[in-house]
Amino acid sequence: MRHRLSALSVSLLLALGAGAAHADEGMWMPSQLPDIARQLKAAGFKGKPGDLAELARPPMNAVVKVGGASGAFVSKDGLVLTNHHVAFGVVQYNSKPGRDLIKDGYIASDRAGELPANPDYRVLVTTGFDRVTDSILAAARGKQGRAYYDAVDSASKAAVAKCESEPGYRCSIANMYYGTDFYLVRQLELRDVRLVYAPPNDIGNYGGEVDNFVWPRHAGDFTLLRAYVGKDGKPADYSADNVPYVPPAHLQVSTRNVKDGDFAMLAGYPGVTFRHRMASEFANQIQWQLPSRVALYQRMIDVVEAGGSKDEAARVSYASQVRGMKNTLKRAQGELDGLRRSDAAKVRRDDESAMYTWLDKQADAAATRADIDAAQAVIDQGVATRERDQLLGAIQSQTQLLRAAITLQRWAAERPKPDAQRETGYQQRDEVLITGQLKQVQRRYAPAIEKALLTELLTQYQALPVTQRVAEFDAVFGTRPAQLKTRLDALYAGTKLGDEATRLGAMESDSATLAESGDTLLKAAATLLPAIQRLDDESKASAGELLRLRPAYMRALIAFRKSQGRAVYPDANSTLRVSYGRISAMDPRDGVHYLPLTTVQGIVEKHTGEEPFNAPQPLRDAIAKGDFGSTAEPSLGTQTVDLMTNLDTTGGNSGSPVLDAKGDLIALNFDSNWEAVSASWMFDPRYKRAIHVDMRYLRWLLAKVYPAPHLLKEMNLPAE
Amino acid sequence: MRHRLSALSVSLLLALGAGAAHADEGMWMPSQLPDIARQLKAAGFKGKPGDLAELARPPMNAVVKVGGASGAFVSKDGLVLTNHHVAFGVVQYNSKPGRDLIKDGYIASDRAGELPANPDYRVLVTTGFDRVTDSILAAARGKQGRAYYDAVDSASKAAVAKCESEPGYRCSIANMYYGTDFYLVRQLELRDVRLVYAPPNDIGNYGGEVDNFVWPRHAGDFTLLRAYVGKDGKPADYSADNVPYVPPAHLQVSTRNVKDGDFAMLAGYPGVTFRHRMASEFANQIQWQLPSRVALYQRMIDVVEAGGSKDEAARVSYASQVRGMKNTLKRAQGELDGLRRSDAAKVRRDDESAMYTWLDKQADAAATRADIDAAQAVIDQGVATRERDQLLGAIQSQTQLLRAAITLQRWAAERPKPDAQRETGYQQRDEVLITGQLKQVQRRYAPAIEKALLTELLTQYQALPVTQRVAEFDAVFGTRPAQLKTRLDALYAGTKLGDEATRLGAMESDSATLAESGDTLLKAAATLLPAIQRLDDESKASAGELLRLRPAYMRALIAFRKSQGRAVYPDANSTLRVSYGRISAMDPRDGVHYLPLTTVQGIVEKHTGEEPFNAPQPLRDAIAKGDFGSTAEPSLGTQTVDLMTNLDTTGGNSGSPVLDAKGDLIALNFDSNWEAVSASWMFDPRYKRAIHVDMRYLRWLLAKVYPAPHLLKEMNLPAE
Known part of the structure; x- marks a missing residue:
C-alpha cells in the first residue's frame, strides 16, 4: 500500500518532471479540462471531462465563492456547505451574551430559525468566464511601464463597470499567465446568507492553532449556510420575506465508502501561487x-x-x-x-x-x-x-x-x-x-x-x-x-x-x-x-513592464510544454479552478507513514479537556457508545473524521468540495499539511497534501451527535 | 501489513489478557525457557529452547554484563559489542587535548592500538545461577519485620563471601518473585577491557537528547571493546602482557536481511520492573x-x-x-x-x-x-x-x-x-x-x-x-x-x-x-x-515484612497463571533475562504508522549541521554516494540504520544483543520509545517497543565509512 520513493528515485523523478505538471499537479481552469481529458480519465474520473468545462452545468454551477473562500450548494433549496472557519464570522455575528454559538454551535430547527449573516457576507456563483484579452490590451499595445499598467487598469475598470451595470452581479478581470490572457469573470452576488447548522467550535476547530497545518487531524471544520433571494428570484439584501435561492444545480453528498488511492477531484478558488515564476x-x-x-x-x-x-x-x-x-x-x-x-x-x-x-x-x-x-x-x-x-x-x-x-x-x-x-x-x-x-x-x-x-x-x-x-x-x-x-x-x-x-x-x-x-x-x-x-x-x-514582458516567457513555457505533450495551468489568482488526484497517504519523513483517514479514536487520544483539545461531552459519549450506523468505515470498524488527498490547493481553497469519480461529494477541504507550505512555489508530489473533512463525519454528527434529521432529509441522506 | 486494533478490540484484548503475559511480554530467566518452549517455537524460534536454558552453552555464554548494562562477545578473541553510550566513559577516559575520541571516534588499527578502559570498567560473564532459597531463608523462618530482613541480609552476605573466595569471580544474591526464591549468581569478572572501535559521537549519539526515547531513530549507538586476561587465562588488572580473553562462545553477526514481522530474541540484564505489584x-x-x-x-x-x-x-x-x-x-x-x-x-x-x-x-x-x-x-x-x-x-x-x-x-x-x-x-x-x-x-x-x-x-x-x-x-x-x-x-x-x-x-x-x-x-x-x-x-x-509476606501473593499468581496454562517471569532485577517477539511496526496514535526500519535518508533529513544533528562529512558523503554493497536492504534500495521490535526491555537492557530465529546477531538494543516509559509497570502490546541498531548499519560503517576491514574479518563478515 505504501508508495515509498528512495532518495535516488525522487531525484530522478524531480529531474524528469522538472518543474512541470506532475500527474497530480495542477489548478486547472475548467475550460482546460477537455484538453487534459485523457489524463483525467486515466486517473479514474468517470464523468465527461467536457461537462466540467461548462460553468453553467453541473457540477461547476454548484461550486460557489463564499466569505472570500470556497463552498458548494448541497440541496435544491440553496443550502451551502463551507468550512466552519470560513463561516466563523457569521457564527460570531450571531452570538451574544447568553447565546454563545461559537461554543455551543447552532442548529436551526426550521427555516424561520435560520439566522441572517453579517450584511457584508456574500455567496458568489460564477456564471461567466469570457476571454477578453484583446479588448483589455487594445489601448496598452505600444506602451511601456507605468503607461502600460495604467492602460490595462483603465480597460479592466471599464469592462467591470459595464458588466456590473446588470444588477445582482459582481464582475472582475482575471489576469491569466501573468498578462498573457485576461478573462471577464461574472458572478451572481447573493447578499442574504443565513446560518443553518454549525458544530461547536470545539468540533469545528478541534486542535486549534496547535493542529493548524498538522496531519493527522480531527476537526469537523464545516458549517451549513443557506442563500436567500427576493421573491422575484433576484439577489436581494436580507428581508424576512426572502425565499431560498434555487441553484441551477447542487452536489449530492456521497453515501459510499472511500479508501486510500480512490480518485478525488476538487473545485474552488485558490488565491495565489508562484509556480511559473522565472x-x-x-x-x-x-x-x-x-x-x-x-x-x-x-x-x-x-x-x-x-x-x-x-x-x-x-x-x-x-x-x-x-x-x-x-x-x-x-x-x-x-x-x-x-x-x-x-x-x-x-x-x-x-x-x-x-x-x-x-x-x-x-x-x-x-x-x-x-x-x-x-x-x-x-x-x-x-x-x-x-x-x-x-x-x-x-x-x-x-x-x-x-x-x-x-x-x-x-x-x-x-x-x-x-x-x-x-x-x-x-x-x-x-x-x-x-x-x-x-x-x-x-x-x-x-x-x-x-x-x-x-x-x-x-x-x-x-x-x-x-x-x-x-x-x-x-x-x-x-x-x-x-x-x-x-x-x-x-x-x-x-x-x-x-x-x-x-x-x-x-x-x-x-x-x-x-x-x-x-x-x-x-x-x-x-x-x-x-x-x-x-x-x-x-x-x-x-x-x-512585467505585465508587458512576462507573456513572452509564459508563451514559451506553454509551447515548450505542448512540445512535451503537456498542458500548463495558470498560476492561481482567486478564480475557479479544478484539481484532481486521489486519496493519499504520505511519508513525511524516514520511518513515518501517515494514513489518509483519521478516526474518532484520535479525538479521544488528543482530548485533554482544555482548549484546543476539549471535545464536547456529547461527542465523547457518542464515540464511547460506538453507534456509528451507516457512516462507519467498514475496514476500520469505526467512524472516520478527516481524510487526506494529494489534491493541488492553496489558500482560498478552504471550503472547496471534494468529489469522487462519479461527482459525488466525499469531503470538504479545509487545510494543508505543514510540509506543503512551500507548494505556493513548487508542487512536490512527496509532500503536497490537502486535508479535508470526511463527509461521513458530517453525516454522523448530524445523525447521532447534534442531530438535524431535517437537514439530512433535505440533502437526501439516510437518517443514520 | 499493518496490525491495527480498534478501541474496542484493544479493550477486549486487555480484558482477556488482563495483566498476564501477552504473546510478546516477558523477561524470562533462561532456566524458564524450556517451560515456554511451545510458545517460543510458535513465535518462530528455530533453535532448541533447552539450549537457551544453559548458561554454559551458546548463545547464553556469549552474553555479558558490561559497564552496568549489557553486551555480547562477537569474536573468538574476546571482542565485545555494546552501546556507544554504555562505553562512553571508556571513550571519554581515553580522550585528552589533541585526541578527542568522543568527537572523532576511534579505530584501533591493531591489538597494540587498543586503549585500556578506566580501571573500574568491567565485563562480567554469568557462569552460575543456582537456586539457594532454602539456605537464604533458613535463619529467617519464624522471624518477622526487621529481624526477617536482617536474617536474609546476613545469609546473603555469607553466601556471597563464600562464592567470592574463588579469585576472579563476583557473586550476588538475586531475589526472584519478591522474596519467593533466591539465586546465587556467579560472574567471571574481566578487569582488563580495551577500546577497539567507536564511531564519532555524532553517529553513536546522533539525535542526542532531542531524539532520546524517539522513534524513528538514526543513531549508530555501538562500540567494540575487547576483554583481556592474564597469560594464565585468568582475570587480571590491565597489563601490557595480557592476552585477549577467549570466550567459551561468541555470537555471529548476521549477513541476512530482516523485515517487519521477523522473529527476534534478546538477552540482557534488565534493571527493575513492577509488573507483579499488587x-x-x-x-x-x-x-x-x-x-x-x-x-x-x-x-x-x-x-x-x-x-x-x-x-x-x-x-x-x-x-x-x-x-x-x-x-x-x-x-x-x-x-x-x-x-x-x-x-x-x-x-x-x-x-x-x-x-x-x-x-x-x-x-x-x-x-x-x-x-x-x-x-x-x-x-x-x-x-x-x-x-x-x-x-x-x-x-x-x-x-x-x-x-x-x-x-x-x-x-x-x-x-x-x-x-x-x-x-x-x-x-x-x-x-x-x-x-x-x-x-x-x-x-x-x-x-x-x-x-x-x-x-x-x-x-x-x-x-x-x-x-x-x-x-x-x-x-x-x-x-x-x-x-x-x-x-x-x-x-x-x-x-x-x-x-x-x-x-x-x-x-x-x-x-x-x-x-x-x-x-x-x-x-x-x-x-x-x-x-x-x-x-x-x-x-x-x-x-x-513484605519480603516475608509477598511470596504468598506471588505463589498465588503463579498458580493462577498455571491454571491458565501460562508461566510467570519474575520482575526484572538486573539478572540475565531473555525476551522474544518480532520486528514490529507501531501505530503510536490515530493516523500515524511507524515503520520498523529506518534508513540513511533520515540522517540526511535530520541533519542541521548543529548538535545533536551534525552528521559527519564522511557519513554524508558515503550516503550521497549510495555505495551500500551487501549491507543494503533490497526492498528499500538503501541502507538501513535502526530497527524496532516489540521485545520486552527496560533500563539495563542497553547493549543487549538481538538475535534472529537461528541465533545470529541482527541488532543491538539501545533505547525504548517514549510511549513505553510506563512499561516498567505494564506491558501494553500496542505501545511497547524497543529500539536497536541494525547490524547492517554497523557493517556498512566498518566497510565503507570509517573502515576497519581487520575487524570485519575477525567477526567473519564480508569486507563490503
Missing part, C-alpha cells in the same frame, strides 16, 4: 528573500520581547504584533525548509534551461528571448534594491505611530482629489478602515519599543550601500548610527500623535494645517511622503 | 504517586527558576539540579500518561480480582489470603504516610547545605563502628564519594534558593495532618508557616557549612566536636538524625 525569482526567494525575512523577523521579535521583558504593559500592547511576526517567521521558515527539501531552485533552473534549449531552435526565438531578457532586467532591478525595500516595508508596516503619521499625510494629500483618481486604499470607502486603524494604535503602542524597533531597522538601513539609500529617509533619520538616538528621541518627544483625539482630529486636516501643527512626526512624514510615493510609482512602472 | 500499588502509583510527583517537581522547578530569574549566578548554580528535576518530571508524566492510556489500574485490578476468585476455591486459600492481607496492611501503612515520606525525601535530596549537614552528622555517628556494621553508604569505601559530594556543594548552592525550596517543601509539610508529622522536624522548623522565615534565616545565618574547608574539615570530627561547633545547621542535623534513622529502621522493617 528561475531567478525562485533562486532569489530561496537564497535571499526567505532567509532574510526569517532573520529580520527574528531580530524584530527579539527587540520587542527584550523591551517587553522590562515593561509588562508594553509586553501586553505588543502581544498581538509579536504573534503576527512569529506567524510570518514560521511561515517563511516552513516555506524555506520545503523549497530546500525539494531542491526547488535547481529543479526550476534545470527546467528553464531545457526550455531555453528548446526555444532557441524555434523560429521566433530571438524576439521572445529579447522580451524575456528585458523582463529579467526588470526583475534584476528589483533585486538590486531588495534589502532597502524589505527594510522600508518593515519600517512602515511594523511601527504604529510613524505609520499613523504617514497615513495621515497621505490621506491629506489624496483627499482633495476626485474619489476615482485617489490611490487605492485612500478612497472614501477606506475612511472607516483608516479611522479604525488609528484608534487601534492606542492598544498596540509603547514609545520605547517603537524607538527600539526603528533603531534596529534604521541601523540596518544605514549600513546599506549608498545606491540603495533614499534621500528623504536619510534626511529624517540621519546617515550614521550615532545620530539615531538623538533623532528618534526628538521625533517621539515632539509628537502628540500618541493621543487618540489628536490622531483622529488630524484625519480632518489638510496638508497645510498638518504642516502648521509643528508635530515632529507629522513633519517627518511630510518629508518621507514624496519618497514613498516615488517608490510606489517605480513599483507600478515595474509591474507594468 | 493492584493497590498500581492504583497508588497512578492516582497519587506519579501525579503528586509531577506537581511537587513542577513547584520545585518554579521556585528555583523564580529565584534564578533574579540572580544569574544562582541560575547557573542550579542549572544541573533543574535539569535533573525536569527529567524526573518528564519521566513521571510519561509514565503517568502511559499507564492512563493503558487503563493500567483497572486492568491490574480486574486481573487480581480474577486471581482471588480462583484462589478462594483452592485448598490453602485461607492461609494465603491471611498473608496477602497482612502484606496489604504493610502497604497501606506506607500509603498512610506517603505525603510525609515524599516531602522529607525531597528535603534531603534536593537541598545542598542541609543535606551536607545531615550527611556529616551521620558520618560522625557511623564512623566509630566497625566497618561491616556501618549503614550502607557510610562505610570506608564511601568516604571518597561523600567527600566529592561535599566539594560539589560549592558549585550548586545559593542560600536564597535553598531557603525558598525549603519554604515550599516545609509549608506543605506543615499542612499535613499531625499523624504524619515528625517531632524532630517540627522542633527544628516549627509547626506554623509564620515561623518558617525566622527559623530558616537563623539556620542559614548561623552556619559556616557554605565554606568548603569547613565542610571537609567536619568529615574528620566526631559527634561531640560537631556539637561544640555551635553551627546552626549541624545542630539542626543532630536533632533530625534520630528521626531520619528511626524512619529508616521503620522502612527496613516494612521491607522485611
Whole structure:
C-alpha cells in the first residue's frame, strides 16, 4: 500500500518532471479540462471531462465563492456547505451574551430559525468566464511601464463597470499567465446568507492553532449556510420575506465508502501561487528573500520581547504584533525548509534551461528571448534594491505611530482629489478602515519599543550601500548610527500623535494645517511622503513592464510544454479552478507513514479537556457508545473524521468540495499539511497534501451527535 | 501489513489478557525457557529452547554484563559489542587535548592500538545461577519485620563471601518473585577491557537528547571493546602482557536481511520492573504517586527558576539540579500518561480480582489470603504516610547545605563502628564519594534558593495532618508557616557549612566536636538524625515484612497463571533475562504508522549541521554516494540504520544483543520509545517497543565509512 520513493528515485523523478505538471499537479481552469481529458480519465474520473468545462452545468454551477473562500450548494433549496472557519464570522455575528454559538454551535430547527449573516457576507456563483484579452490590451499595445499598467487598469475598470451595470452581479478581470490572457469573470452576488447548522467550535476547530497545518487531524471544520433571494428570484439584501435561492444545480453528498488511492477531484478558488515564476525569482526567494525575512523577523521579535521583558504593559500592547511576526517567521521558515527539501531552485533552473534549449531552435526565438531578457532586467532591478525595500516595508508596516503619521499625510494629500483618481486604499470607502486603524494604535503602542524597533531597522538601513539609500529617509533619520538616538528621541518627544483625539482630529486636516501643527512626526512624514510615493510609482512602472514582458516567457513555457505533450495551468489568482488526484497517504519523513483517514479514536487520544483539545461531552459519549450506523468505515470498524488527498490547493481553497469519480461529494477541504507550505512555489508530489473533512463525519454528527434529521432529509441522506 | 486494533478490540484484548503475559511480554530467566518452549517455537524460534536454558552453552555464554548494562562477545578473541553510550566513559577516559575520541571516534588499527578502559570498567560473564532459597531463608523462618530482613541480609552476605573466595569471580544474591526464591549468581569478572572501535559521537549519539526515547531513530549507538586476561587465562588488572580473553562462545553477526514481522530474541540484564505489584500499588502509583510527583517537581522547578530569574549566578548554580528535576518530571508524566492510556489500574485490578476468585476455591486459600492481607496492611501503612515520606525525601535530596549537614552528622555517628556494621553508604569505601559530594556543594548552592525550596517543601509539610508529622522536624522548623522565615534565616545565618574547608574539615570530627561547633545547621542535623534513622529502621522493617509476606501473593499468581496454562517471569532485577517477539511496526496514535526500519535518508533529513544533528562529512558523503554493497536492504534500495521490535526491555537492557530465529546477531538494543516509559509497570502490546541498531548499519560503517576491514574479518563478515 505504501508508495515509498528512495532518495535516488525522487531525484530522478524531480529531474524528469522538472518543474512541470506532475500527474497530480495542477489548478486547472475548467475550460482546460477537455484538453487534459485523457489524463483525467486515466486517473479514474468517470464523468465527461467536457461537462466540467461548462460553468453553467453541473457540477461547476454548484461550486460557489463564499466569505472570500470556497463552498458548494448541497440541496435544491440553496443550502451551502463551507468550512466552519470560513463561516466563523457569521457564527460570531450571531452570538451574544447568553447565546454563545461559537461554543455551543447552532442548529436551526426550521427555516424561520435560520439566522441572517453579517450584511457584508456574500455567496458568489460564477456564471461567466469570457476571454477578453484583446479588448483589455487594445489601448496598452505600444506602451511601456507605468503607461502600460495604467492602460490595462483603465480597460479592466471599464469592462467591470459595464458588466456590473446588470444588477445582482459582481464582475472582475482575471489576469491569466501573468498578462498573457485576461478573462471577464461574472458572478451572481447573493447578499442574504443565513446560518443553518454549525458544530461547536470545539468540533469545528478541534486542535486549534496547535493542529493548524498538522496531519493527522480531527476537526469537523464545516458549517451549513443557506442563500436567500427576493421573491422575484433576484439577489436581494436580507428581508424576512426572502425565499431560498434555487441553484441551477447542487452536489449530492456521497453515501459510499472511500479508501486510500480512490480518485478525488476538487473545485474552488485558490488565491495565489508562484509556480511559473522565472528561475531567478525562485533562486532569489530561496537564497535571499526567505532567509532574510526569517532573520529580520527574528531580530524584530527579539527587540520587542527584550523591551517587553522590562515593561509588562508594553509586553501586553505588543502581544498581538509579536504573534503576527512569529506567524510570518514560521511561515517563511516552513516555506524555506520545503523549497530546500525539494531542491526547488535547481529543479526550476534545470527546467528553464531545457526550455531555453528548446526555444532557441524555434523560429521566433530571438524576439521572445529579447522580451524575456528585458523582463529579467526588470526583475534584476528589483533585486538590486531588495534589502532597502524589505527594510522600508518593515519600517512602515511594523511601527504604529510613524505609520499613523504617514497615513495621515497621505490621506491629506489624496483627499482633495476626485474619489476615482485617489490611490487605492485612500478612497472614501477606506475612511472607516483608516479611522479604525488609528484608534487601534492606542492598544498596540509603547514609545520605547517603537524607538527600539526603528533603531534596529534604521541601523540596518544605514549600513546599506549608498545606491540603495533614499534621500528623504536619510534626511529624517540621519546617515550614521550615532545620530539615531538623538533623532528618534526628538521625533517621539515632539509628537502628540500618541493621543487618540489628536490622531483622529488630524484625519480632518489638510496638508497645510498638518504642516502648521509643528508635530515632529507629522513633519517627518511630510518629508518621507514624496519618497514613498516615488517608490510606489517605480513599483507600478515595474509591474507594468512585467505585465508587458512576462507573456513572452509564459508563451514559451506553454509551447515548450505542448512540445512535451503537456498542458500548463495558470498560476492561481482567486478564480475557479479544478484539481484532481486521489486519496493519499504520505511519508513525511524516514520511518513515518501517515494514513489518509483519521478516526474518532484520535479525538479521544488528543482530548485533554482544555482548549484546543476539549471535545464536547456529547461527542465523547457518542464515540464511547460506538453507534456509528451507516457512516462507519467498514475496514476500520469505526467512524472516520478527516481524510487526506494529494489534491493541488492553496489558500482560498478552504471550503472547496471534494468529489469522487462519479461527482459525488466525499469531503470538504479545509487545510494543508505543514510540509506543503512551500507548494505556493513548487508542487512536490512527496509532500503536497490537502486535508479535508470526511463527509461521513458530517453525516454522523448530524445523525447521532447534534442531530438535524431535517437537514439530512433535505440533502437526501439516510437518517443514520 | 499493518496490525491495527480498534478501541474496542484493544479493550477486549486487555480484558482477556488482563495483566498476564501477552504473546510478546516477558523477561524470562533462561532456566524458564524450556517451560515456554511451545510458545517460543510458535513465535518462530528455530533453535532448541533447552539450549537457551544453559548458561554454559551458546548463545547464553556469549552474553555479558558490561559497564552496568549489557553486551555480547562477537569474536573468538574476546571482542565485545555494546552501546556507544554504555562505553562512553571508556571513550571519554581515553580522550585528552589533541585526541578527542568522543568527537572523532576511534579505530584501533591493531591489538597494540587498543586503549585500556578506566580501571573500574568491567565485563562480567554469568557462569552460575543456582537456586539457594532454602539456605537464604533458613535463619529467617519464624522471624518477622526487621529481624526477617536482617536474617536474609546476613545469609546473603555469607553466601556471597563464600562464592567470592574463588579469585576472579563476583557473586550476588538475586531475589526472584519478591522474596519467593533466591539465586546465587556467579560472574567471571574481566578487569582488563580495551577500546577497539567507536564511531564519532555524532553517529553513536546522533539525535542526542532531542531524539532520546524517539522513534524513528538514526543513531549508530555501538562500540567494540575487547576483554583481556592474564597469560594464565585468568582475570587480571590491565597489563601490557595480557592476552585477549577467549570466550567459551561468541555470537555471529548476521549477513541476512530482516523485515517487519521477523522473529527476534534478546538477552540482557534488565534493571527493575513492577509488573507483579499488587493492584493497590498500581492504583497508588497512578492516582497519587506519579501525579503528586509531577506537581511537587513542577513547584520545585518554579521556585528555583523564580529565584534564578533574579540572580544569574544562582541560575547557573542550579542549572544541573533543574535539569535533573525536569527529567524526573518528564519521566513521571510519561509514565503517568502511559499507564492512563493503558487503563493500567483497572486492568491490574480486574486481573487480581480474577486471581482471588480462583484462589478462594483452592485448598490453602485461607492461609494465603491471611498473608496477602497482612502484606496489604504493610502497604497501606506506607500509603498512610506517603505525603510525609515524599516531602522529607525531597528535603534531603534536593537541598545542598542541609543535606551536607545531615550527611556529616551521620558520618560522625557511623564512623566509630566497625566497618561491616556501618549503614550502607557510610562505610570506608564511601568516604571518597561523600567527600566529592561535599566539594560539589560549592558549585550548586545559593542560600536564597535553598531557603525558598525549603519554604515550599516545609509549608506543605506543615499542612499535613499531625499523624504524619515528625517531632524532630517540627522542633527544628516549627509547626506554623509564620515561623518558617525566622527559623530558616537563623539556620542559614548561623552556619559556616557554605565554606568548603569547613565542610571537609567536619568529615574528620566526631559527634561531640560537631556539637561544640555551635553551627546552626549541624545542630539542626543532630536533632533530625534520630528521626531520619528511626524512619529508616521503620522502612527496613516494612521491607522485611513484605519480603516475608509477598511470596504468598506471588505463589498465588503463579498458580493462577498455571491454571491458565501460562508461566510467570519474575520482575526484572538486573539478572540475565531473555525476551522474544518480532520486528514490529507501531501505530503510536490515530493516523500515524511507524515503520520498523529506518534508513540513511533520515540522517540526511535530520541533519542541521548543529548538535545533536551534525552528521559527519564522511557519513554524508558515503550516503550521497549510495555505495551500500551487501549491507543494503533490497526492498528499500538503501541502507538501513535502526530497527524496532516489540521485545520486552527496560533500563539495563542497553547493549543487549538481538538475535534472529537461528541465533545470529541482527541488532543491538539501545533505547525504548517514549510511549513505553510506563512499561516498567505494564506491558501494553500496542505501545511497547524497543529500539536497536541494525547490524547492517554497523557493517556498512566498518566497510565503507570509517573502515576497519581487520575487524570485519575477525567477526567473519564480508569486507563490503
